[in-house]
Amino acid sequence: MVKKIVYKFDVKTHVLVPKHIKLKKEEISEILQHYNIKKSQLPKIKKTDPAIEELEVEKGDVIKIIRKSPTVGETFFYRVVV
Amino acid sequence: MxxxxxxxxxxxxxxxxxxxxxxxxxxxxxxxxxxxxxxxxxxxxxxxMISPGEAIGIVTAESIGEPGTQMTLNVFHFAGVAEVAVTLGLPRLIELLDARKEPSTPRIEVYLEKDISKDPVKVKRVAASIKETKLWEVADEFTVNMSQSRIEVYPNKSKMRDFVITETQLVKMITDLLKNVDARANKDFISIKLKAETFELKELYQLREKVRELHVKGVKGIKQVLPIKKDNEFVVICVGNNLKEVMKTEGVDFKRTVTNDIFMTESILGVEAARQAIMNEAIEVVENQGLDIDIRHIMLLADVMTSLGTVKGITRSGITGEKESVLARASFETPLKHIVNATLKGEEDKLNSVIENVMLNQEIPVGTGLPSLIAKIKDQK
Incomplete structure (x- = not known):
């Protein structure tokens, strides 16, 4: 077989993947209060999602996503881990 | 100041x-x-800014639906000089929004590392290492030798040089991939024998076909590669559907390598990447058709499709099927099925949303119909 260097690639560095941050408890309640919603009303993200593999998340954690938006520059988006 | x-x-x-x-x-x-x-x-x-209660969903639907009527219905189109068939126009948009499991023309856009991407010779070499190569592509002849009951493979020296493979590598590959055979390099051919003592002639012929289709090199599933020039660097367009392996190939800049397969993107890079991919693909289709749809509509659509943590299409098995209201689901497709199932389960419809209230001729919770009076009843002492 022809030699092939196999290196593990880092999903986080891909152009399509925005930054994912795990939120602390206080921050979660702050956000829920700000939008006046329950946690279950947030959009969801799977626990097994490749982009949050290294964050060691549990069910019910909230992930803050910093997206690059073509309309406003930088926006925040929140997803609850299911 | x-x-x-x-x-x-x-x-x-x-x-x-x-x-x-x-x-x-x-x-x-x-x-x-x-x-x-x-x-x-x-x-x-x-x-x-949009006011609270504005029916943005219907605005999006109409803003995408109307230009959709002007799109081409041609399924195949040869995009410019690139000799790769691509699904464009309405069929592609429908495919995208329905979230079909596999695109009808899977395609990977491979970007290469900086030092390689500008040199056409190096680009060609990487492209050749990505393309799936089978044994028959590097050999001239496959013969069944009856008297010796063996198969003789005559490799083509110049083709092997093109693909950078040696004869000993070939022999090793054959023995590794096919467990029940012995392969040996002879002077100008490779002889392949079955290990079993007795066998039928039929098996020998079957073996020959198997040997012909042996995977020699490259990424499985990549049927065609085409280097094209894009903004003063070379990009390799691959026809096929194996992003993970392509990303691992030497010389490939995986950070920028993308596919048009949304589900592949989701499984490797996550929902957020899938959302971005849906947007990019939809924008590409729209721009290709010379139409102008505000990006906010496409963003809303991509957000809705990925809001459940996985990509769901706008179909009765996708997000429409996840709606809470029975009547809303029934109003989309196959109404009888939904109503019968709801009856069997004893489902309840809280009439919180638009469609069910339209059906019942009531005020819909949109715009000025959204706020309602809630009386605070004091405790009576």
Missing amino acids: AKSIYEEYTELPQKLLDEVKREVEAHNLKGDQVKRVLDRVRTEFENA
């Missing part, structure tokens, strides 16, 4: 502020003028 003035307008998005800053500098405006500009920008921004 001028800097602090921007800080008073925190409600404006950073991108707008940057734009104002640039214009202010270009036109050399000062103090009061800057303030007037910013005030005007703020008024415009506030006017452009």
Whole structure:
């Protein structure tokens, strides 16, 4: 077989993947209060999602996503881990 | 001085502020003028904001639906000089929004590392290492030798040089991939024998076909590669569907390598990447057709499709099927099925949304119909 260097690639560095941050408890309640919603009303993200593999998340954690938006520059988006 | 003035307008998005800053500098405006500009920008921004209760879903539906009527219905189109068939226009948009499991023309856009991407020779070499190569592509002849009961493979020397493979590698590959055979390199052919003592002639012929289709090199599933020039560097367009392996190939800049397969993107890079991919693909289709759909509509659509943590299409098995209201589901497709199932389960419809209230001729919770009076009843002492 022809030699092939196999290196593990880092999903986080891909152009399509925005930054994912795990939120602390206080921050979660702050956000829920700000939008006046329950946690279950947030959009969801799977626990097994490749982009949050290294964050060691549990069910019910909230992930803050910093997206690059073509309309406003930088926006925040929140997803609850299911 | 001028800097602090921007800080008073925190409600404006950073991108707008940057734009104002640039214009202010270009036109050399000062103090009061800057303030007037910013005030005007703020008024415009506030006017452009959507009011609570606005039915943005239906606006999106119509904004995408109307240009959709003007799209081409041609399924195959040869995009410019690139000799790769691509599904474009309405069929592609439907495929995208229905979230079909596999695109009808899977395609990977492979970007290469900086030092390789500008050298056509190196680009060709990487492209050749990605393309799936089978044994028959590097051999001239496959014969069944009856008297010796063996198969003889005559490799083509010049083709092997093109693909950078040696004969010993070939022999090793054959023995590794086919467990029940012995392969040996002879002077100008490779002989392959079955290990079993007795076998039928039929098996020998079957073996020959198997040997012909043996995977020699490259990424499985990549049927065609095509290097094209894009913004002063070379990009390899691959026909096929094996992103993970392509990303691992040497010389490939995986950070920029993308596929048009949304589900593949989701499984390797996650939902957020899938959302971005849906947007990019939809925008590409729209722009290709020379149409103009506001990006916000496409963003809303991509957000809705990925809101459940996985990509769901706008179909009765996708997000429409996840709706809470029975009547809303029934109004989309196959109404009887939904109503019968709901009856069997004893489901309840809380009439919280639009469609079910339209059906019942009631005020819909949109716009001015959204707020309602809630009386606070005091405890009676």
